Amino acid sequence: MPLSSHPLSPDDLLEDLAGPADLLIVQDLDGVCMELVHDPRHRRLEPAYLRAARRLEGQFAVLTNGEHEGSRGVNRVVEAALAGQADPAAEGLYLPGLAAGGVQLQDRFARVSHPGVSAGEIAFLAATPDQLRRALLERLPTVLPQLTAEERAARVEAAVLDNPLSPSLNLNGLFAASGGSVERQQDLQALALELMQGLLEQARAAGLGRSFFLHLAPNLGSRDGMEQLKPASTSGTGTTDVQLMLRGALKEVGLLVLLNQAIARRTGSAPLGADFNVRTAPHDHPSLLELARSAIPPALMPRLVGVGDTITSMPAPGGGWLRGGSDRGFLTLLQELGEVFGTANRVVLVDSSGGAVDRPSHADGELAGLTDPEDPLRIDASLAGGPAQYVALFQQLAERRS
Structure with a gap:
């Protein structure tokens, strides 16, 4: 189905996420909090968004196939956004989480490591x-x-x-x-x-x-x-x-790494092991779900929110659907974790069609080219206003939860 049976409006989504004590937002970057552009060096981030991410420390992490470091890394975009206003290294305003699909780990001070990479x-x-x-x-x-x-x-x-790394x-x-x-x-x-x-x-x-x-x-x-x-x-x-x-740099594997770290920060113990990383983890979807089910006590599972923009669905020759997109795997696993653990996890899809890159639009509510009537991935909230709408909602959420 294109949307869940009870899709949330942006206002409803804000109310829904403002309350839970244990929340972890796992968010893609390009097309979500910044417009898609032809050249990654021309990306732009809002300083207010970066400060909102800082206020959500421990409740927010990025998960991207882009990279933190390098000449085209997101850290350069952060530095450009804050130039003349703040030193992101001193104030901890870099975006924490996993890049390069999961092999480049960074904290909010831009301390980078590459677990499992030779x-x-x-x-x-x-x-x-x-x-x-x-x-x-x-x-x-x-x-x-x-x-x-x-x-x-x-x-x-x-x-x-x-x-x-990519x-x-x-x-x-x-x-x-x-x-x-x-x-x-x-x-x-x-x-x-x-x-x-x-x-x-x-x-x-x-x-x-x-x-x-x-x-x-x-x-x-x-x-x-x-x-x-x-x-x-x-x-x-x-x-x-x-x-x-x-190999192993898959967003769905990265989701479990971020989840493991979030629980470790909160409780002092990492249920999947202190050294768990995407290079040593299982790489197939059923094994990832079973690992989480068997190793994570339900009482420790936070409520998860997955935010992305890149999913695809096209009719297959001879019937059925061809489904893909770099955010589909982690959003699907996040949804399934909610079903297994009984948590009301949310899948949020941001409309990235307004940028310089050709992407399907959410404007008519059909999500054609993104999902289909038989799609097992349910979209809980569609943000047709694109990155600008998401960034505004993100700032409001940070204010409500800080």
Whole structure:
């Protein structure tokens, strides 16, 4: 069903979340608290949002496939938002939680760690952005022949994201240069996938064959352990990001890491173990749910709120639905944890269609392209006003709970 049988209005959602003593908000970033843009370096955060997150300390954590650190990391966006107003390191105004899908852990003072990641893996990742730049510069003339050499260089610089733990290709700027041609957009998607699969081959040759996987956003779910590309079409651009990610960097696994840490902060004991991380955890959905059920005492389970924007659903050839999206896994697990533990967990979906990136809109209430009538993921609240509406609600909630 597109929405739960009793969807909450924004005002109802605020009232619903203002009261519970034990609350943990797990929130995606891009498209949720800031508009989607073609170049991550142009993202913007509201200083008031950052201060609200600080007031919700212990009740709030981010869970993103982006990264905290690096030239395009969210920490740079935080610093730009507070420039001339506050020192985020001194005041603890960085966003705590997991980035790079779950392998980059940060507290509110930007103290970063990489649980379970080896030096060899980090070295391999560090070498990939330059390879991607060279390959794109060589191959782009055949896909976008109208660009000058200078224009190609600028587009490539924006497209190759030199994230320390998840180097990526972001196609938004290249799509913008395609003149609206779906065929060229599909060619760009195929090129991105080819180049990133080449990195997987290099990793295997270097003895790191079990270290990495490709994350596609948005995607159409997984088949045989591989995420499926959402092709560009006349109704939308489909997959815009291809990320080389560390095995285990899955948001649903990260959800359990954040939950384990939240309980440890509150009680002094981590039910899943003090060293539990996404590299050593089970990676399949049923095992994650069973682990939580068997290891976490119901009395310790907080009420969970999952906030995201990226889920997809498209009719499958021959019937049924192809469902995916980088937020779907953790939102689904969060919903199921509520059912198992008897807590009224909430799934909140933010409309990210108002940014520079083509995404389905919530405006008509149908959530077409996002969910479907048979979708097991129920959306408790849809924020059609996008990141601005969510940030306003987030600030009100922080005021109510502080």
